[in-house]
Amino acid sequence: MSVLRQPPPSKPSVSQLPPLTLSNPSMVAQHTPCTMHLSVLPPELACKLFYTMVDLSQAWKRNKWWLFDRVVESPHRTSFFVRKTNGVDDDESWQEAAQYWYNGRATDPPEVFPKLMEEACEYVEKIVNDEMRKRERLPLEWTGQGQSWHANVAASNCYEGAQESVGFHSDQLTYLGPYPTIASLSLGTTRVFRLREVIPSDEISTRRGRTFNIPLPHNSLTIMHATTQESFKHSIPPQPTLDMYRPLYPHPAKPSALPEPSNCRINITFRFYRPDFNPKSIPRCKCGVPTILRPDMKNRHDGKTDRYWWTCYAGAQNDGKGCDFWRVMDMRAEGRGTATTEPGT
Numbered sequence: 527m528s529v530l531r532q533p534p535p536s537k538p539s540v541s542q543l544p545p546l547t548l549s550n551p552s553m554v555a556q557h558t559p560c561t562m563h564l565s566v567l568p569p570e571l572a573c574k575l576f577y578t579m580v581d582l583s584q585a586w587k588r589n590k591w592w593l594f595d596r597v598v599e600s601p602h603r604t605s606f607f608v609r610k611t612n613g614v615d616d617d618e619s620w621q622e623a624a625q626y627w628y629n630g631r632a633t634d635p636p637e638v639f640p641k642l643m644e645e646a647c648e649y650v651e652k653i654v655n656d657e658m659r660k661r662e663r664l665p666l667e668w669t670g671q672g673q674s675w676h677a678n679v680a681a682s683n684c685y686e687g688a689q690e691s692v693g694f695h696s697d698q699l700t701y702l703g704p705y706p707t708i709a710s711l712s713l714g715t716t717r718v719f720r721l722r723e724v725i726p727s728d729e730i731s732t733r734r735g736r737t738f739n740i741p742l743p744h745n746s747l748t749i750m751h752a753t754t755q756e757s758f759k760h761s762i763p764p765q766p767t768l769d770m771y772r773p774l775y776p777h778p779a780k781p782s783a784l785p786e787p788s789n790c791r792i793n794i795t796f797r798f799y800r801p802d803f804n805p806k807s808i809p810r811c812k813c814g815v816p817t818i819l820r821p822d823m824k825n826r827h828d829g830k831t832d833r834y835w836w837t838c839y840a841g842a843q844n845d846g847k848g849c850d851f852w853r854v855m856d857m858r859a860e861g862r863g864t865a866t867t868e869p870g871t
C-alpha cells in the first residue's frame with residue numbers, strides 16, 4: 527500500500543519584484559532617496575572637464591584591499607581631491623583622509639581640485655542646496671551651523687570600457703557622519719547606476735529589496751540624499767555593451783582635430799567632510815589605525831533611532847588581519863553634532 531504524504535508546509539513566499547529601470551528624474555525621486563538632474567553644466571565645461579579628468583586618470587590607481595586571504599583589486603581607477611588652493615602638504619588631516627580613500631595605502635599629498643572641477647563644483651553646490659531646501663533635515667544630519675552644503679573633497683572614478691565596474695557597497699561614513707548628502711557628477715559614456723535597498727531584519731519576511739537601474743548620461747548629477755547610505759547599496763555593474771560618448775568639442779590639445787568617441791565614464795563625487803568627524807576625532811582600534819564608521823543597515827528604524835558603529839579597518843590593509851574593535855557611535859558622548867541638532871536624541 528502506498529502512503530500519500532502531506533507536502534511539507536510551504537514557507538510564506540515573499541514576492542520579489544523584478545528590476546526596474548528608472549529612466550527619468552521623476553521615477554528616481556519616486557523610488558529612491560536620490561534625485562537626478564540632467565544637463566547640469568554648460569556643455570563646453572562638461573566636455574572640457576571630461577577631457578581633463580580622462581587625461582589625469584592615466585595616473586590614477588586601482589584600489590586594493592584584503593578580502594579573506596587574498597588581495598582584491600577594484601576594476602576601475604580612482605583618485606581623491608581636496609578643495610584647497612594653497613599647499614596641502616602641511617595639513618596632515620587631509621593626508622589621512624586621502625590615505626583612507628585608498629584603503630590605508632600610503633599616498634602622495636592629495637591633489638587639489640583642478641580649475642574646471644572647481645568651476646563645476648559651484649554649479650553642483652547650487653543644485654544640491656536648491657534640492658536640500660525642499661527636504662527635511664534628520665536629527666543626526668549636519669545642519670550646517672548656518673552654512674549651506676558645500677563640497678570640501680571629491681573622489682573621482684574612471685571606468686574605461688563596459689567591463690570596468692564597482693561592486694555593491696554603501697559609502698563609509700567615517701568623515702561624512704550620519705545621513706550625508708553626496709553629489710555624483712557623470713561625464714562621458716552612459717553607465718547604469720544600480721541601487722538596491724537593504725531590508726531591515728524585522729521586515730525580511732514581508733518584503734524584498736528591489737533592484738533599480740538608473741542610466742546616467744553625460745553631464746547628469748545624481749544626488750544621494752540623506753538615508754541613501756543607510757538604506758541602500760549602490761554599484762556600477764559591468765555591462766555587455768556601451769554607447770560611445772561623442773564629445774561636442776575637440777580636445778584642447780588637438781583643437782583642429784575631430785573629437786574622438788570615447789568608451790570612458792568619469793564620475794566625480796563631491797562630498798562634505800564634517801568638521802565634527804575630522805580625522806583627529808576618529809577612534810583608533812587595537813591595531814592602532816583609524817576605525818571606520820558604518821550604519822547598522824539591518825536594524826534601522828525611522829531616521830531618529832538609527833545606530834552607527836566604529837569598527838576596525840585594519841583587515842582591509844594589514845594582510846587581512848584586523849582586531850575585534852567594535853563600538854557604537856555616541857554623538858553626545860563623543861562631542862559631535864551641531865548647535866541646532868539634538869545629538870543622541
Ligand SMILES: O=C(O)CCC(=O)C(=O)O
Nearest residue numbers: 681683697710762793795
Ligand atoms: O561611479 C559612480 O557613479 C559610483 C562611484 C561610487 O560609488 C563611489 O565612488 O563610492
Ligand SMILES: [Fe+2]
Nearest residue numbers: 695696697760
Ligand atoms: Fe559609492
